[in-house]
Amino acid sequence: MQHAHNNHCWLFGDSGYPLEPWLLTPFPEVQPGTQEEHFNQRHSSVRNGVERCIGVLKKRFRCLLS
Structure with missing residues (x-):
């Protein structure tokens, strides 16, 4: 997920x-x-x-599973 504030962007990642x-x-x-x-x-x-x-997108668009 990306968040923008004052022209800065960050991505959220796991550990x-x-x-x-x-x-x-x-x-x-x-x-x-x-x-x-x-x-x-x-x-x-x-x-x-x-x-x-x-998960919802992958269920709807099965081509995303690969």
Whole structure:
């Protein structure tokens, strides 16, 4: 997912990707109640929505499965 603010763009990626200036990945091993945990929860929520959308598209357009 891409987010633009003040002519900057970021992509949301999972923890399998390295951190890049343009890629937001979750923080590893966060403490409960911290800002990092809150970020990870919001990040996960965004990614879950995107994953569900991709699933719907793949169900409708079977050619996307390969």
